[in-house]
Amino acid sequence: xxxxxxxxxxxxxxxxxxxxxxxxxxxxxxxxxxxxxxxxxxxxxxxxxxxxxxxxxxxxxxxxxxxxxxxxxxxxxxxxxxxxxxxxxxxxxxxxxxxxxxxxxxxxxxxxxxxxxxxxxxxxxxxxxxxxxxxxxxxxxxxxxxxxxxxxxxxxxxxxxxxxxxxxxxxxxxxxxxxxxxxxxxxxxxxxxxxxxxxxxxxxxxxxxxxxxxxxxxxxxxxxxxxxxxxxxxxxxxxxxxxxxxxxxxxxxxxxxxxxxxxxxxxxxxxxxxxxxxxxxxxxxxxxxxxxx
Amino acid sequence: xxxxxxxxxxxxxxxxxxxxxxxxxxxxxxxxxxxxxxxxxxxxxxxxxxxxxxxxxxxxxxxxxxxxxxxxxxxxxxxxxxxxxxxxxxxxxxxxxxxxxxxxxxxxxxxxxxxxxxxxxxxxxxxxxxxxxxxxxxxxxxxxxxxxxxxxxxxxxxxxxxxxxxxxxxxxxxxxxxxxxxxxxxxxxxxxxxxxxxxxxxxxxxxxxxxxxxxxxxxxxxxxxxxxxxxxxxxxxxxxxxxxxxxxxxxxxxxxxxx
Numbered sequence: 046x047x048x049x050x051x052x053x054x055x056x057x058x059x060x061x062x063x064x065x066x067x068x069x070x071x072x073x074x075x076x077x078x079x080x081x082x083x084x085x086x087x088x089x090x091x092x093x094x095x096x097x098x099x100x101x102x103x104x105x106x107x108x109x110x111x112x113x114x115x116x117x118x119x120x121x122x123x124x125x126x127x128x129x130x131x132x133x134x135x136x137x138x139x140x141x142x143x144x145x146x147x148x149x150x151x152x153x154x155x156x157x158x159x160x161x162x163x164x165x166x167x168x169x170x171x172x173x174x175x176x177x178x179x180x181x182x183x184x185x186x187x188x189x190x191x192x193x194x195x196x197x198x199x200x201x202x203x204x205x206x207x208x209x210x211x212x213x214x215x216x217x218x219x220x221x222x223x224x225x226x227x228x229x230x231x232x233x234x235x236x237x238x239x240x241x242x243x244x245x246x247x248x249x250x251x252x253x254x255x256x257x258x259x260x261x262x263x264x265x266x267x268x269x270x271x272x273x274x275x276x277x278x279x280x281x282x283x284x285x286x287x288x289x290x291x292x293x294x295x296x297x298x299x300x301x302x303x304x305x306x307x308x309x310x311x312x313x314x315x316x317x318x319x320x321x322x323x324x325x326x327x328x329x330x331x332x333x334x335x336x337x338x
Numbered sequence: 339x340x341x342x343x344x345x346x347x348x349x350x351x352x353x354x355x356x357x358x359x360x361x362x363x364x365x366x367x368x369x370x371x372x373x374x375x376x377x378x379x380x381x382x383x384x385x386x387x388x389x390x391x392x393x394x395x396x397x398x399x400x401x402x403x404x405x406x407x408x409x410x411x412x413x414x415x416x417x418x419x420x421x422x423x424x425x426x427x428x429x430x431x432x433x434x435x436x437x438x439x440x441x442x443x444x445x446x447x448x449x450x451x452x453x454x455x456x457x458x459x460x461x462x463x464x465x466x467x468x469x470x471x472x473x474x475x476x477x478x479x480x481x482x483x484x485x486x487x488x489x490x491x492x493x494x495x496x497x498x499x500x501x502x503x504x505x506x507x508x509x510x511x512x513x514x515x516x517x518x519x520x521x522x523x524x525x526x527x528x529x530x531x532x533x534x535x536x537x538x539x540x541x542x543x544x545x546x547x548x549x550x551x552x553x554x555x556x557x558x559x560x561x562x563x564x565x566x567x568x569x570x571x572x573x574x575x576x577x578x579x580x581x582x583x584x585x586x587x588x589x590x591x592x593x594x595x596x597x
Contacts, residue, residue: 107394107395112395113395116395116397120397120519123398123518123519123520124518124520124523125518126495126518127518221442221446222441222442222468223395224395224397225468230442232446234446235416235417235418235443235447236393236417236442236443236444236445236446236447237393237416237442237443238394238395238442
């Protein structure tokens with residue numbers, strides 16, 4: 046494409062760090078858009094991106110989270126399209142981004158399939174992943190779509206659906222057209238996009254990649270949600286019993302594991318996608334618990 | 339049936355004149371204020387008026403219109419209210435009116451109902467920057483039945499195929515976006531606009547109006563030499579918000595520059 050510059054949006058900062066790393070490796074100029082709110086709660090990743098030589102631009106508009114960062118990245122792209130490529134971080138946006146990002150992410154499922162066959166000699170019974178825009182979930186699920194495995198996507202239930210402070214698009218949204226694609230959207234009766242809430246920046250988003258509703262309608266994937274409190278409990282549990290600190294996003298998937306595992310027999314296998322590490326969330330969780338680091 | 343917009347361009351063409359198309363965000367800061375401004379536009383010689391509908395995520399807009407949108411949303415303005423505002427406005431003026439809205443409010447309202455209600459209220463055209471003609475088949479078909487003009491956009495990066503498609507789908511006029519970028523960007527007069535406009539004229543004799551980034555009378559004058567109409571948005575919204583007393587003088591200076 047002979048473009049000299051890449052831009053990306055980020056919520057949790059994971060995609061921003063990945064884009065910044067890639068850009069540093071091949072010597073491209075890199076600018077990352079991030080909502081003010083997310084820069085605060087994911088300060089570690091902001092530091093990492095800057096360390097990698099990326100310019101991190103604060104987006105103080107709207108709800109100051111992921112959706113606003115995408116708006117701003119799209120505005121940048123419209124302006125600088127001749128010199129700049131937009132590295133969209135999830136399975137959303139105008140075509141072909143949703144399928145392109147899915148194909149890149151599908152490495153997760155391909156590797157998971159190979160590994161589980163190596164270790165267990167059979168495919169799992171359940172696949173569980175958290176769903177913000179939905180790229181880690183599609184990435185895991187895609188290699189297993191035709192295998193008849195139970196797949197569960199876990200959205201952010203925030204403070205509970207009834208409070209309106211959540212990012213559960215299936216539980217609380219309706220069909221809309223937003224940022225270049227048609228999917229479930231948290232919106233009011235006039236088609237304006239509603240503010241969202243989640244303890245995790247990466248799930249705090251008003252819409253969901255359009256392939257998710259498609260697979261849900263076909264009965265291939267089920268969707269549920271976990272609240273902030275359930276995710277925080279899972280975050281602590283995995284740290285304690287396995288010595289692995291998961292990202293708060295992935296902790297939503299773990300919360301679902303905690304709900305269903307006790308009901309299953311010991312022979313059943315659950316694969317859960319730990320899509321991110323929790324170092325970036327330690328300060329944020331400490332703040333929530335009222336601990337000063 | 340010929341629309342008010344098409345009629346206006348026809349008359350202007352006969353007189354060898356360019357259309358002056360000012361923009362205002364509905365309900366920024368109140369609908370009463372918006373009515374006064376539309377009537378002021380008409381008094382100062384505007385040919386068509388573009389009325390913005392506020393939206394939470396105005397992707398094609400720069401900071402000035404984003405802020406206007408936020409103020410209007412705070413005032414409780416919705417697409418429904420803008421349509422009934424137009425109905426009320428029609429008691430006072432017959433100037434052609436074009437709504438600029440994003441697609442999701444129209445989708446949520448229901449395309450067919452929107453087209454019918456807008457037309458009944460006296461809206462003549464609609465611009466939806468996030469709806470390319472490829473995705474607009476149903477809207478095009480329901481709006482054509484009742485001559486509500488759906489106006490599509492071209493950009494400096496549009497390819498010949500895209501130009502043909504937009505030229506064919508657009509009604510009323512073709513909206514040429516003068517810059518790669520968002521509303522209120524800095525205009526670059528480097529000759530590329532002339533090239534694209536003459537390229538477009540190979541495929542269509544529909545009027546071409548230029549907008550995004552036009553702010554001074556000199557720019558408006560330069561653009562009117564190659565276009566059929568000049569659209570001014572952000573610069574007006576900014577003045578209205580910051581120095582409302584100077585608005586009339588500014589509108590007149592634009593009108594005089596557009597020939």
